[in-house]
Amino acid sequence: xxxxxxxxxxxxxxxxxxxxxxxxxxxxxxxxxxxxxxxxxxxxxxxxxxxxxxxxxxxxxxxxxxxxxxxxxxxxxxxxx
Numbered sequence: 077x078x079x080x081x082x083x084x085x086x087x088x089x090x091x092x093x094x095x096x097x098x099x100x101x102x103x104x105x106x107x108x109x110x111x112x113x114x115x116x117x118x119x120x121x122x123x124x125x126x127x128x129x130x131x132x133x134x135x136x137x138x139x140x141x142x143x144x145x146x147x148x149x150x151x152x153x154x155x156x157x
Contacts, residue, residue: 079111083108
């Protein structure tokens with residue numbers, strides 16, 4: 077979403093460049109694709125770090141436990157009360 081919202085800002089910055097430098101800059105769609113890819117990679121790294129640290133600080137997810145550790149079933153909320 078940020079990639080789409082930043083198109084006017086990128087166009088504004090590209091307009092400030094000299095024609096010689098502007099010839100060397102890739103097209104806008106490539107710049108937006110690379111920006112989206114960068115954010116996706118940073119998000120994936122953040123998710124992996126978060127999952128790796130979650131159990132160390134006492135957090136858990138029944139969905140991840142079921143998918144990764146193959147637990148038998150999801151715990152019922154009725155069993156807790």
